[in-house]
Amino acid sequence: MKNRVNELFLRMLAVFTAATVISCNEVPETPVIENQNGAGFVTHQENLNVVYFVPTDNPEVSGYEDRLSDLLVYFQEYMEDEMDRNGFGQKTFGLPLDSANSRVKLVTIYGTEDQSTYGYGSASTIISEINAYKSTHPGDFTSQHTLVILPQRTDSGSQPFYGYGKYCFAVDNPNISVAEIPSTSSNLIAGMLHELGHGLNLAHNKAKDNEQQTLGTSLMGAGNYTWGRSATFIPLADAAILNRNQIFQSTPVADIYGAATTTMSPAISYDEVNDAIALSGTFTSDKTVSDVLVWVDPNVNGEGSGANKDYNSVSWVANRNGSAFDVDIPMAEIQDHGDWPYELKIKLLMENGTIKTHGYSFSYVNGEFTLPDGVGVFQHSSYNGWGVTLAEGSYTAAQLTALGGVDNDISSIKIPLGYEVTLYDGDNFTGDSYEAGPGNISFLSGFNDKVSSIIVGKQ
Known part of the structure; x- marks a missing residue:
């Protein structure tokens, strides 16, 4: 299939040229998105739910159903092209059919409040109203994935x-249309596709250095600014995740996104001559693993971890041999490589679409690769707030406090390779305990703000 973005640029250029030759007063024709079949797009049994959510004082934008239908089909074809380029064939997400009008079905829901109620942080409020509608219109929803447009x-x-x-x-206005893609000064169209990626289980990531030169910008990096204007692509690791996504399947998958229990035993070695990390290891899982994916996320200038702190992370797909894996990570491929901490995320992608992430840490100090020497405990989730590094040993509540920690105030922890910890909710190593081996735990679910004493050991 031809690249739809490039095709549209050429068609718009041809129309503009013809109009200039014939008459300066003639209006260029709007590009036509041709139907692929009677419906015009790919439909599965489980499709993207598309909700048009209307506040009481801000009505639907004129022509929204046809405009957005064409745009969503355009997004669908872009993803089909990228999946094919990545080796998964012409596979894409399904869109629901409005058979009466031969277009994508949009579920229009009228909100109970005015537009001021639905501010930036109102996602949960809107979802509650969608769920109320869904309870009486279950047939309008076929999957777990929903795009909400206001x-x-x-x-x-x-x-x-x-x-x-x-x-x-995402947001709608009269210029949210296929015809506007080549010339728009707005980021709303590219932003809609980028946010759709998040809704389809994709995290932020940046292109490898060689990809930036040959393929352009990663959609889940700065693609929310570049898509439709300059080369923008979907990396292989993201395509692997989409390949297992619920709405990319021609037939439903049993136990889609069902919980998985996994363990990870990684090994990291460093090639100083080539400035490359050799990552290998083994894993266990009670669900069938499809792919082993690796993210390397530099903590540039102390930006921190967590939501929206991973735009400069870079992804790889590891080689597999049963439950063993390996991958070489040349640090020169990371555009933001420098002297700062890094988080290494090993993601086990299940055939049912579930992703289990195991995180580890390393740093570059004065240009040298360094593994942490000690366990890090932190006040807040995602390793934020106060932090204390603990060497091998035992720490009572008083000892933790003397080092700068706070009793019953630990929410996340980083355990380097070769270390293990036992956390206690009582002082002097009493009460309930929690044991963990190497890995970064971004939130101590079930043990949050309970730690009073700790034993740090080496394996």
Whole structure:
């Protein structure tokens, strides 16, 4: 299939040239998106739910159903091209059919409040209203993935425009259309596709250095600015995740996104001559693993970890041999390589679409690769707030406090390779305990803000 973005640029250029030759007063024709079949797009049994959510004082934008239908088909074809380029064939997400009008089915839901109620942080409020509608219209929803589009606010206020679990939010106005893609000065169209990526289980990532030169910008990096204007692509690791996504399947997958229990035993060695990390290891899983994916996320200038702190992360797909894997990571491929901490994320992608992430840490200090020497404990999730590094040994509540920690105030922990910890909710190593081996735990679910004493050991 031809690249739809490049095709559209050429068609617009041809139309503009013809109009200039014939008459300066003639209006260029709008590019036509041709149907692939009677319906015009790919439809599965389980498709993307598309909700058009309308506040009480901000009505639907004129022509929204046809405009957005064409745009979503365009997005669908772009992803089909990228999946094919990555070796997965012409596979893409399904869109629901409005058979009466031969277009994508949009579920229009009228909100109970005015537009000021649905500000930037109102995702959960909107989802609650969608769920109320869904309870009486279950047939309008076929999957766990939902794109929610709101008319752009008329009072200049903010509104949701982000991924939120398997939901994603975007904005509509009269210029949100295929015809506007080559010339738009707005980021709303590219942003809609980027946020759709989040709603389809994709995390942020940046192109490898060689990819940036040959393929352009990663969609889940700065693609929310570049898509439709310059070369923008989907990396192989993201395509692997989409390949297992619920709405990319021609037939439903049993136990889609069902929970998985996994363990990880990695080994890291460093090639100083080539400045490359050799990562290998083995894993166990009670669900069938499809792929082993690796993210390397530099903590540039102390930006931190967690949501929206991973735009400069870079991804790889590891080689597999049963439950063993290996991958070489040349640090020169990381565009933001420098002297700062890094998080290494090994993601086990299941055939049912579930992703289990195991995180580890390393740093570059004065240009040298360095593994941490000690366990890091942190006040907040995602390794934020106060932090204390603990060498091998035993630490009572008083000893933790003397080092700068706070009793019953630990929410995340980083355990380097070769270390293990036992956390206790009582002082002097009493009460309930929690044991963990190497890995980064971004949130101590079930043991949050309970730690009073710790034993750090070496394996």
